Amino acid sequence: MDFYYIFAGSPNTPHRVLTRLALSGKGRVRGRIAENSITPAEILQVLAGDEQWEVRASVACNPAAPREVVEILSKDENADVRYSMAECDHMPFHVLDRLAQDENPYVAERAKCTLDQLLVTRAV
């Protein structure tokens, strides 16, 4: 049982413990912190610069991520990060709009689908 991974994703883990876990050498653990909705903005900011794209994608899709972090990650060099963002239906419209113009056709198409779904949901 990987308790480091479990604590990284728990809403009951204290912030100071999450901070310690964020310095962990394990990308899987950092990714779990990046997904955790109670992770403080300053830790998400650090994880937004993580070497592993999966961690950056988790930060980008965390509703608690600061707006400026989302803006930066929407221009991430890795298309998988941008694709993950294009799938998120809580992404701000202007970010999805930008992703819909992405140089990578898969990212652009995915962002357009998400925008269409959001527009249908809003219309209903």
Added chain:
Amino acid sequence: MNRIIEILLVEDSPADVKIAEEAIIDAGVNANLHVVNDGEAAVRYLCRQEPYKDVTAPDIVLLDLNMPRMNGHEVLEEIRNQKNLREIPIVLLTASERCDDVETAHRLGINYYLRKPVEGRCLGELITAVQDLWH
């Protein structure tokens, strides 16, 4: 692991106390185990009220769910409402098959739960992680 870890076991069943003691021995952790037998005593212990004024603060609490006086949920609520005890790691020990018991405990702030009977290897890994991360 060099430092001795202080464990507070809150458990009313002598048989389950014995099992937990054996699990801690099996886990191979360097620990001092303190036992109280009901929820009220647990709160007094953690708040260092009589007769627990001079006890060492525990590094981790192993908390049974079904106990006389105060059950595990009530103890948890009391502990998490106190600022100085809010971050103490608490592991719920339960034989309950009811998902809502565990869900309630999560909502009240447990850090993990273990099904009884507690298994030594798992407890050892848990204690090691808590010691590494919390202390």
